[in-house]
Amino acid sequence: MSYQSDDVSNDTVDSYSAQHLDNSSVQEANFLDDGGSAAQQSHSEINSIDPYALKEVVQRIRGAEEPETDLEFCYSDSESCQEELSQFYSYFEQEEVLSCKGAFLSVASSRLSGPTVNWCQLSASQKKDMVQFLLDNLDNANRPKRIRALQALLYVAQGCWGETCSQEELRIRAKTNCFRLLAIGVLPFLCEHLSRVAEHDAYEMLSDSQDKLEDDQYGYNEPTFQSNPETRCCLDVLYHLVEECRRVEEGEGEFEIENRQRLYQELADPMTGEENLATLLFSMLLRFCNGSAPSLPVKKVLLLLWKVILTSLGGTEELDKKKRAAREGVGLVGHFDESRLAVPLPDFILQPRDPDELAREGSRVRPNEDGPQLMPKIRRTEMEAFLEMVQSRFVGFKCGPAALGGELLGDLPEAIHDSLKVLEQHLYIPLSELQIEREKYLQLIPPLSPNLFPKVTTPYSKQQLDLCRLAPSFPSPTELLYEQLLPQLPQFMIALLKVLLAATPTKNKTESLNIYIDVCPSESQVNAMSNIERRRVELDVHRYTEVVVKGVSSxxxxxxxxxxxxxxYQFEFVCHHLVFANCIPLILKFFNQNLLQFIYSKSFINSLEYPACLLYPPKLEEELELGDGDEIEEGEGNYLSWRNMFSCINLLRVLQKLTKWKPSRTMVLVAFKSAQILKKVLKIRHPLIQAYALKLLKMQTRYLGRNWRRNNMKIMSSIYQSVRHHLHDDWAYGNDLNARPCDFQSLEMSLKQECDQFNHWHYGLGNPSLQNIEDSTPDEFVAADTNPVSVLAEAKTEYDEGFLENWEKWVKEEVVTAGPTSRWDNLLSY
Structure with missing residues (x-):
């Protein structure tokens, strides 16, 4: 199904008479229905054709040109464990991965007796002693010994591939070894070691190559692949531990379950000072973008950061369970699941009518139709606006939102009562609305009486608002992560967008980051390469870029x-900084490319993928002759890239969350002509991609004008079919009041002010004395401070230079030498 501007939706065919169809279509329809004799019918007979039959005919005619087959893609939190591990390694580091076996054998032979040492032949106590010996070597002052210990740990975490014969056996051993390392306590040691070496890895590289620095006239050595061996190897071991142990499989015992819970706890708890692993990785990414650590492997940092967040906070299934539990906890019902069928409208709305009469009127109602797949919603503000409108029209005054509960509706017509009943059935109160109301309630609490419930205009009770409070005594992993990221959260978001910009295929990249340190060799190595090896590097760069986009979007x-x-407000605070960092035009720039070529790209070589490159000899020449990632043609039968489809869906969902219910940000979409870009996105035949693209188009239809809506009727019809409806929403025709231009800066600044108040209130950001009053238990009456020392110490009065120079003279004349009868006593006599 292609979305061309001059196409008309199949669903709108029945709303038009047969006069609007061209003669060829009518003749084809008559030939199919009546065996070719209908071509001689008159104009009146043509009008009597069943519109449903016309729709089927048009679908048959267009079927040959527009195949209705969707892409076979199943969206999930991540790919399989083998695919995720293979994408973590680049082809250029194959020799370094192969050297891990030699490092393990050298360390094991020095620690244990015997010419050859196999990990599988060691007892449990010997394995534990071997791991402890490797951890002790991480504190060695000799850098080559530290790197050799890390490579030996990596060899164990990889499953000791030198002792296996198949990928299935290697997969089982790797998972067993990772759980064993986790039980010994390797994760905290590696996090502390990573925090030490992340800042000094590049400097140690510079000190080791002092001769090159002396030859460089600028005194700077460009970072290369060899600049960060210790950091890269430490990230490899951590990634194997997190990726292998986070996946739940059938038939697991208590050992695996207990250690997985230990993994969750260790990822959430602070390990290095006051920061956990996620905050440490964000800090590393920030140093890379600032230029202070240009040799850090950014792809490995991003992938490990993604898996740490996914493991500690949870994926989409965990999010859905938490959302249901949170709504039920505050007394909200109606989850409005995406797969839930719509509730049929009441009988007084849908009266039985003659089908022929409906066809003549152009109605869209079909016999035995089940209705839309998504249940429509309505917000409380929309219901209040509707009630105020009918009250001012029929009664002459406004009763306020109190009438929504059934009061003060006696004078309104019965049809209004029925309409309100329908609206109440589809009323959806988001959890965010209660959280916003609670923040308004907290700001009105008197400081000396926090238990006093103020008179706030809210439809919710104090008990219901208290249920959605933040619990500082038992913080969730999400709350701990936000609290640690908050001081530098704007810089972290900018760093993510900088990396995404460097991986986006744009023409002008004068100030972009160099993220290809792990895949680009030095000039001397490039000159010595053959054409096949250069092609391998080029393919590796394409693969590297796709994996980076996947990590940032996730x-x-x-x-x-x-x-x-x-x-x-935590969500709005992050969104505000993303919007002001030009995240919306950056995502649109990403989608302004050949997306079909992007999702069908085959940027990989089977023989160089992990762990095939370790177990089987590579066939580089044959692979490069069979697959050329830049010359793949679009069409059926091509390789569908899972990670590229995953990245497109994630970026669309991010863009939709940034602009949902934000007219000012929707105008940014209109200003950057996102409608043309989103029409290209609709060419990807996947329902999830098309659904979010249609949601983004629905937001801006009222701003695009009547001509655009008339020329894109197929898109309008697809929005009706695929996107959830909000009652009283005038997106299809565009209300002038809602389509007026808004002040982008004022709306964003007001939202930022609310977020800053939230951060000051709950976290004391900028003022440590500010804290949440509800979390403290002050007395109702606090005694005044009468100590002059403490009062003067807290005073922040600024004095001019004249007072500071003459204050001693003033004290001597007015206080010391004035005596008991000073002029101050004379003032009391007036």
């Missing part, structure tokens, strides 16, 4: 989803 999506569930 991190942004998970952070927005979890922060919104935890508290809406």
């Amino acid at each position: 991190i942004l999506f998970l952070l927005l989803k979890h922060f919104k569930l935890n508290h809406v």
